[in-house]
Every structure is written in structure tokens, then in C-alpha cells.
Amino acid sequence: MFAALLRAAFILCLALGWTMAAPEAMAQDTIQLPAVQASGGKPLMDALAARHSERSFKEDALSEKQLSELLWAAYGVNREDGKRTVPTARGRNELAVYAVLKTGVYLYDPAKNALTLALAGDHTGDYAKSPLTVLYAAPDNVMGGMHVGSAYQGAGLYCASEGLANVVKSTGADNLKGQLVLPEGFQVLVVQSVGLPG
Numbered sequence: 607m608f609a610a611l612l613r614a615a616f617i618l619c620l621a622l623g624w625t626m627a628a629p630e631a632m633a634q635d636t637i638q639l640p641a642v643q644a645s646g647g648k649p650l651m652d653a654l655a656a657r658h659s660e661r662s663f664k665e666d667a668l669s670e671k672q673l674s675e676l677l678w679a680a681y682g683v684n685r686e687d688g689k690r691t692v693p694t695a696r697g698r699n700e701l702a703v704y705a706v707l708k709t710g711v712y713l714y715d716p717a718k719n720a721l722t723l724a725l726a727g728d729h730t731g732d733y734a735k736s737p738l739t740v741l742y743a744a745p746d747n748v749m750g751g752m753h754v755g756s757a758y759q760g761a762g763l764y765c766a767s768e769g770l771a772n773v774v775k776s777t778g779a780d781n782l783k784g785q786l787v788l789p790e791g792f793q794v795l796v797v798q799s800v801g802l803p804g
């Protein structure tokens with residue numbers, strides 16, 4: 607009985623021109639990331655010694671734990687008063703971090719440790735085809751550049767600790783210009799490709 611119903615539903619979908627998308631390919635409006643433990647990993651001196659740029663990536667997606675920890679390293683909340691893993695001028699947090707995943711482009715919400723869909727569609731091909739590209743947006747001025755640099759270095763050290771490949775690029779920063787709606791006065795200044803070493 608159930609099998610017959612499932613078959614009928616499938617035929618109906620085909621008749622209406624729908625395809626049954628795999629769940630992982632469907633965009634969610636919000637992705638709640640797993641809580642960050644903020645412990646473990648390589649000792650800081652080992653991570654600093656291992657930090658380097660790497661430009662070739664496997665297709666495999668990062669685990670949700672790795673995604674959560676990487677974004678936390680870049681711009682997460684590390685104290686009860688809401689302050690971040692990176693310092694910002696006057697503590698104004700004039701920085702926005704986006705994750706380009708196969709399911710869409712998401713804005714990182716440090717307070718909720720969640721991702722909010724900002725632009726639907728698979729835009730990974732607009733960058734280095736890495737499973738994750740992090741976009742760092744800020745006002746295009748000296749402070750903005752400093753904030754972005756602090757954030758990508760935190761993420762880069764996390765990659766060094768986790769054995770992930772990453773490279774920061776200014777090339778491609780404008781790739782979603784006119785499509786991705788940024789906070790007023792912000793620009794994507796650099797992008798960081800991340801994945802398992804290819």
C-alpha cells in the first residue's frame with residue numbers, strides 16, 4: 607500500500623516536471639551550526655609553523671563541525687559579552703562573513719552560530735571550486751582591511767591545525783557583485799577557498 611502511494615507520488619512529480627532533489631542539494635534558509643568546543647587542535651606554535659597557502663582541493667564537503675569551528679575562528683563569539691575571536695576598531699564589528707556552499711551563499715551570524723541564506727544557488731564554481739569559499743566583506747578602507755586580515759588569519763590557522771587546505775585571494779572578490787546584497791557601504795575584499803587538500 608505504502609509502496610503504491612510512493613510510486614503514485616513519484617509519477618505525479620514526474621508528470622508535473624518536478625525532480626526529487628537530494629536533501630543535501632536543497633537550500634535551507636537557516637543552518638544551525640554545531641556548538642564550538644573551543645578546545646583541542648594543534649598547539650598555536652605548531653599551527654603557525656604549518657600555516658601556508660594551498661590551491662588544490664578535494665570535492666568533499668567539510669563536516670558541519672569543521673564549518674562551525676572555521677567560521678568561529680574567523681569571526682565567532684568567544685566571550686559572554688558577545689565579543690569576537692578577532693579585534694575590531696571600537697568593537698564595532700564592521701565585518702560580514704559569508705560561506706559559499708553548494709546549497710547557496712550564507713551570511714554567518716556569530717551570535718546565533720548559524721548561517722542565513724543570502725543568495726540561493728550553487729556559486730562554488732564562481733570561485734576555486736573548493737567545497738567552501740569564505741567571503742570577507744567590510745568597508746573598503748584601512749580598518750576594513752585590518753579586520754578582514756585578522757579574520758582570514760584566524761581561519762587560516764584553524765586550517766593549519768585541522769590539516770585543511772586554504773588560500774586567500776583578492777582575485778574574485780567581485781564575482782558576486784550585483785547578486786549578493788551586502789550591508790550598506792560594504793564590499794567583499796578577499797575570498798578564502800577551503801577544503802581537504804586535493
Ligand SMILES: Cc1cc2nc3c(=O)[nH]c(=O)nc-3n(C[C@H](O)[C@H](O)[C@H](O)COP(=O)(O)O)c2cc1C
Nearest residue numbers: 657658659660661755773774775776777778795796
Ligand atoms: C590579501 C591577499 C591577497 C591575495 N591574493 C591572491 C590572489 O589573488 N591569487 C593568489 O593566487 N593568491 C593570493 N594570495 C595568496 C598569496 O599569494 C600567498 O599568501 C603568498 O604567495 C605567500 O604564500 P603562503 O601563504 O603559502 O605563505 C593573497 C594573499 C593575501 C594575504
